[in-house]
Amino acid sequence: MKLSLSTARFAAVLAVAxxxxxxxLVSGAAGQPLIMGSTTNSAGSSATKMSSNVNGxxxxxxxxxxxxxxxxxxxxxxQGTGGVFTSSSNNALFATAASAxxxxxxxxxNGGAGTGGALFADGNANPALDIQTxxxxxxxTVNSTTNVANLxxxxxxxxxxxxxxxxxxxxxxxTVDGDAASAGRITATITAPARGYIIVSGSAYIFNETGNGAxxxxxxxxxxxxxxxxxxxxVDTDYTGAxxxxxxxxxxxxxxxxxxxxxxxxxxxxxxxxxxxxxxVLDSSLVAExxxxxxxxxxxxxxxxxxxxxxxxxxxxxxx
Numbered sequence: 001m002k003l004s005l006s007t008a009r010f011a012a013v014l015a016v017a018x019x020x021x022x023x024x025l026v027s028g029a030a031g032q033p034l035i036m037g038s039t040t041n042s043a044g045s046s047a048t049k050m051s052s053n054v055n056g057x058x059x060x061x062x063x064x065x066x067x068x069x070x071x072x073x074x075x076x077x078x079q080g081t082g083g084v085f086t087s088s089s090n091n092a093l094f095a096t097a098a099s100a101x102x103x104x105x106x107x108x109x110n111g112g113a114g115t116g117g118a119l120f121a122d123g124n125a126n127p128a129l130d131i132q133t134x135x136x137x138x139x140x141t142v143n144s145t146t147n148v149a150n151l152x153x154x155x156x157x158x159x160x161x162x163x164x165x166x167x168x169x170x171x172x173x174x175t176v177d178g179d180a181a182s183a184g185r186i187t188a189t190i191t192a193p194a195r196g197y198i199i200v201s202g203s204a205y206i207f208n209e210t211g212n213g214a215x216x217x218x219x220x221x222x223x224x225x226x227x228x229x230x231x232x233x234x235v236d237t238d239y240t241g242a243x244x245x246x247x248x249x250x251x252x253x254x255x256x257x258x259x260x261x262x263x264x265x266x267x268x269x270x271x272x273x274x275x276x277x278x279x280x281v282l283d284s285s286l287v288a289e290x291x292x293x294x295x296x297x298x299x300x301x302x303x304x305x306x307x308x309x310x311x312x313x314x315x316x317x318x319x320x
Contacts, residue, residue, distance in 0.1 A: 196292035202270035203253035204284035208237035219252040233255040
């Protein structure tokens, strides 16, 4: 029987394929490597390329070993950039873990101390790292307490920086002559970015300069022109000696606090009244601090915000 020329050519191709690939079809000893491409290629081109036109994987590796070091794929490089995965449209590398207690990808740096790391991500015009998870799961876990330089955080324990403590301060070192109505008023404005508390303290010296025996004075705090409950303080000043002699100088200090149910600016005033013509006010200071947490370290809820009506200051405190 005679063979046609095409049949002979096909047989020759099969013979060459059997010689080239026959060794790869024979099972080798366990642990022996599979060499693909050329071990002497230094031209920079791809030694081995696998392509697929189907919707599945062009190349798949399955590792069924149960050991902790059983890797599905591993790449080692003595120099250069190491294993490089590129894609023109989809993911360059996709890794998934089938177990809840396994990692989809493990990166380990065995080098000594330096500037390198187990993982390097460069997003160029895109985020270098995009972390997505369930809302009730922490996006990452760390075991180091060392600060990370240049790491900006949008939230601290769920709060923006504008929702943390802030302080407003005002002072007046000048001497204000007393009158029958008011003297030495100082003002500070503080903005509450969230529900919380504002704590206020103020003080000033009131002194009797001209005589006429004992004189009383009143100082108190106001929030948005309403008197802060419990902040009213009375002081007595006594004068001894002739005019220009010994003066009595008394500190009128007061404090208070209130819940903030509405965000926005709050005007805090330290007021003085019942200041007679023989009394003066000097060295006034006022501090207001916004605190977003209650005594238990939690933010106040909406139900903890009662409507408070501030009483007006009394005409005169009872004296013993």
